[in-house]
Amino acid sequence: MQRPEELNLKFEIPDALRFEEGAGGLVRAVIATPIASAEIYLHGAHVTHYVKRGSPNILFLSGKSQFSKGKAIRGGVPICFPWFSQKKDDPSAVFHGFARISEWQIDSTTRHADGIQITFALGSDERTRAMWPYDFRARYSVTVGDTLQLALTITNTGATGFEFEEALHTYLQVGDIRQTRVDGLANTEYLDKVQGNRKVAQGDLPILFSGETDRIYLNTLTTCTAEDAGNGRRIVVGKENSDTTVVWNPWIEKTKTLSDMSPDDWTRMLCIETSNVKEAAIRLAPGESHSMTAIISTEKM
């Protein structure tokens, strides 16, 4: 396990980025600049905080989240890879893939034009091959500034082609989901998990929330905007090289089944997930790479 003192010797950026022990004794990078601050755990390369000076937290993080090996952190931006939801050929496999419960290595830290950038690395090994029999290298760059830029790059380092799914499962913090609407997905179709994955047309309407909402929007490259009336702001989720967007709020009953969420947490969170899932899964031949990016920002309403 990488220790903070060793990481600081190699990667600290004075007055901007350092490593420390965080919740559960897990190691995290702490970024603090005049514009924004963030926290990213090596466990899952998991962004748990992104706050712009003078604004409420942009990411939701459950006060009951676990911070332990083998468990996903509840909130922030979990990385779903190399499959989304249940693994097609093995329903007993870890939900949303193994990336979010793996310890990533630090690849680099730099002052970038758009902010402070930290890059994480995860590669295949015996452990991953036992779950997914392919060789890969993943790089995940997090850039913290006026926007939060998240770029996940997967490279096929093996001798055979493979197909993977991916999602940046972003939990946004909203004042009240019942006063929140999402624009940007009009006139698309989605698979509605609440209706047995039936394909449904969104029509020319924004998304409003009045019950459990769990939808995979298909063939959409658009930027989504969550109008967070409760906080008097818009949260904008732009993306590159992503063909699907997942929208999720568990509402009352589903939240009761989640031991790492408080019963009323559903009112404060909304997932808008930059992804390539289902038919948008990515196929890579040996040596090929693919990058998917999410860009998260806020505007005053």
Ligand code: TA6
């Ligand atoms: O992204 C939506 C979803 O697939 C939901 O169906 C729900 O399962 C959610 O992910 C959370 O999954 P998790 O494994 O983090 O509890």
